Amino acid sequence: MFGFIVNRLIATIPVLGMVAIFVFLMLRLTPGDPAAVLAGDNGTPQQIAEIREALGLNEPIPVQLGIWFSNLLQGDFGQSYFFKKDVTELILLRVGPTVALATTTLIITIIVAIPLGIIAAYLHGTWIDRGVMAFSVAGFSIPVFVLGYILVYLFALEIKLFPVQGYKPLADGFWPFIHHLVLPSITLSVIYIALIARITRASVLEILNEDYIRTAYAKGLKPTKVLMKHALRNAAVPIVTVIGIGIALLIGGVVVTESVFNIPGLGRLTVDAVLGRDYPTIQAVIIVFSFVYVLINLLIDLSYSLLDPRIRY
Amino acid sequence: MTESTHNLVDSAASADASARKATLWQQLLRNPSVLIGASILALMVMMSLLAPVLGTMDPSEINPAWRNKHPGFEHLKTFADGSEAQWSYRLGTDTLGRDTYSRVIYGAQVSLAVGLIVAVLSIAIGLTIGLVSGYIRWLDAIVMRVMDGLMAIPGILLAIALVSLSSAGLGTVILAITIPEIPRVVRLVRAIVLSIREEPYVEAAISVGTSLPLILIRHVLPNTIAPLIVQGTYICASAILVEAILSFLGVGIPPEIPTWGNIMAEGRVLFRLFPHNILYPGIFLAITVLAVNMLGDGLRDTLDPRMRERI
């Protein structure tokens, strides 16, 4: 098991290296000039030229890549062009809100989606099942921001139940923290609920047809016990897999949701950095997101052995 | 000897295929998901193609004097040929006084085209890479590392960066949505290739000395069609959504070309005062994506029952 983890961690290095080179080249080979942005709305051509020189953007691309890569190996992401702060520091400031949003979203999703999927599977073919399936297709089809606006309109503006925007850290108290996260988390979880409810239903349905479940029923076990003990446990592997796949989906959703609800997280940092051509920040954020993605998928692979004793590494 | 065994192996496969084909249509027509999805989609396609005759005007024609009007607003309009008539803005106007109804109808063209082109492109590219790397083992390792790297970058971030860093245009947007989809197609194709490589009839073909390209085209390709069609519909649905999200974030197709995404993006600042610019394109967008998804579900259930287990 330990060897497996080490191997997998080593295997992520080439992946992240690929990501790093790809992102670097993408930024350098597309038009757009950070110096012009930095010089400001009325910057003169002379000012822009001076800034470009100062940032080292006049160096040949291979040289720039080399400098950046050697710094990267020492764990140094460089300094943001704008804020003159270390990118690492900027990212650390923004991690909190994004992690909070992703966590509440995951919790809501799991609380809602898995029971929904199980119920739909158990009541296979009834109108409840069809309702769940219809919801899950619909949930997939509504753009996140449209849903966000509708929820703000209904619950923040019309019945004033939740704040319109913003984020409060947990340090400000539990209630303000949750109060600000409810609408964004619901917005973000709908698409996720749709996905997980579907996969839960499919996995449970498949297992309900297996012989040992029939045996369990024949033994006279209660349906709820059969569902919980046998069916769900065996359906867990595909469900967890999909949660992993969904992380990419979640990251995309976070970017949009953060800008609708004005949450100062990593998603907004990325969009701002891209629009401002803040190369060091864009590079770092994409590498961090990729690392998180790889890491979560590793954790998911490990969790298989917990969920399904037949899987051993 | 080679010639006859060839035929034997081939005809065994194709007889099986034609038998399936016969019942396939019946199965598809019996599936309500396919029926509903396909009909809605057909309606949308027709609407987009017939846009010029559906009582629309030039969707890019600006008229600042009639900006921000609610649905149903009417005024005397002078047309290009000099004639005058009472014109009704069925779905209101936007901040430049453009006709939202015309923009939504014409917007269908772009949104559908983006969905279709992205699906076809990513499948074509993914299929090629997947087939080749599934068969050439030394290449496989390299390709899969590249694909792992690409897959690790969240698709939407990649698209945002690609579009906003190069010039915004239809081509860039399509490319930016396509690239993140490719690794998923490659993985799917490669998985199928790997499983088929061990099938007896393929091993038979190899043993009789059939050339590699021929094996790929005759034996492997047909097996990828069904899952790829299904995958294609999902890519199409997601591409339509991603286009809208890119437009929403301000890095989408230029507003000269109306798409559902950029109509909403331009309307979002005034959502509370003039919700029509978000509402109507939003409804069309949701219905279209819904239809594509339903079609995809239906196709999956009929074409590829095994896949149902996987997703």
Next chain:
Amino acid sequence: MNWGRKIAQGAMAAALAAPMMAGLGTAASAETTLRVVMHSDLKIVDPIWTTAYMSRNYGYMVYDTLFAMDENTNIHPQMVDSYTVSDDKKTYTFTLRDGLAWHDGAPVTSEDCIASIKRWAKKDGMGQKLMEFVKEMKAVDAKTFQMVLNEPYGLVTTSLAKPSSNVPFMMPKRVADTSADEQITDYTGSGPFIFKADEWRPGDVAVFAKNTAYVPRKEPASWGSGGKVVNVDRVEWISIKDHQTAVNALIEGEVDYLESPPTDLLPLMEGAEGVTAKILNPLGNQFMFRLNHLHPPFDNVKIRRAALAAIDQIGFLQAVIGNPDYYKECPAMFVCGTSLATDKGAEIIMKSDIPLAKKLLAEAGYDGTPVVVMQSTDVDVLNNLGPVAADKLKRAGFNVDLQAMDWQTLVSRRSKKEKPADGGWNVFMTSWTAADILNPIMAAGFRANCGDAWFGWPCDAEMEKLRDRFARETNPDEQKLIAVDIQVRALEIATHANAGQWYGPSAWRSDRVSDVIGGPMPIFWNLSKK
């Protein structure tokens, strides 16, 4: 149990605090924090290094200026107590007023001011012009310094009172000695607020605390001049990207002040209780229609004039601002309502004269060369300008290629001198705060020194001569006459067009915030919050 203990602790603290509060009386009423949404994020905390308006706004919080302009565009000493000009008009002697101190407690000295002027003059166009005339600057004593000129210059105090980017803010010598090409990292100023660098979360919130040691002037505050009396303890600039979200937050009372909500959203606020929207910047802003003189077709003056004939101001104003209360058709390139305002030579831009445009195009033999119009799509107040310009140019018979991009791409691309087909451009539009374009030295668009001019690179010796005469002239009446000639010349050779004047309102919670004063920049002194 944990919770129980926490509550008990809280109650204890409150019980202990209550008598103390009572003892201190009204002075210790709860800390007041003004929550503000500015037009954009604070990105660069060096107002000399960049011209970005947000950095200028930051500068007005943290720094002070030697001179300042009031609401009648008159110049007053601000950090300067008094100054004298020698009879030959070549030596200016400035004496700093008492009580000026940096945020770290050190007094403001002559050396600090000289170093600050030098750094500013490296970057700013008006500063560079000033330095052409300055022979030397020297400290007489800790509070007195002299500026010695080669020959008389009419704009010495006007330059030092420059109200908008780049503003000559005073910084400590150690900070001002930083190269002008490098961003400063020491945030010490002497202004009415102190920047809380440790609480700054870029892209989220920037925090300013009241500078309790600041000694305001006695005169009433007017724009950047007069007494900067701060009545709130903290000002927080909160970043909200989406205008509608910001307006919602104001209506719900989550923030107190919006610097510039779009006029289209005003109806939302009109219905809301306790919210006021008002124009705080009386001179407003001016749209600019800029042509690239380097490349066909606009290397031909007739074709440039044809473009000016094709456009009009009302088209832009209607499409972008919409509500006539917030815009004005204004022929004056140096802004309506100022001393240099004139309508001479401006007929060509006041109405869309398509027949004239077509005639000029025919005379010039326009061959259908495509015209690349850059449209910025992510800044609301600029978004609609491109399509309207393209529409008018098309009507006149131009072959228009409207290219949409975000503002950041636009500013990158406008600096490119390449042909439009190779990544260059023909036309773009932008907006200027009126305070940036009050005279032809300040306003970058009038420079016509070819390759070194502002983007668009007009090349005209006559214009350069006029500008130089303006700079040397010390008599305001003569200056005005030259400014009229400059406007006429600018439109004759079509350096650019003033495409309409508009006024952005600010909005605030009038039930909590009072005594808000206006200016060409947002002002957070004088106002108070309940």
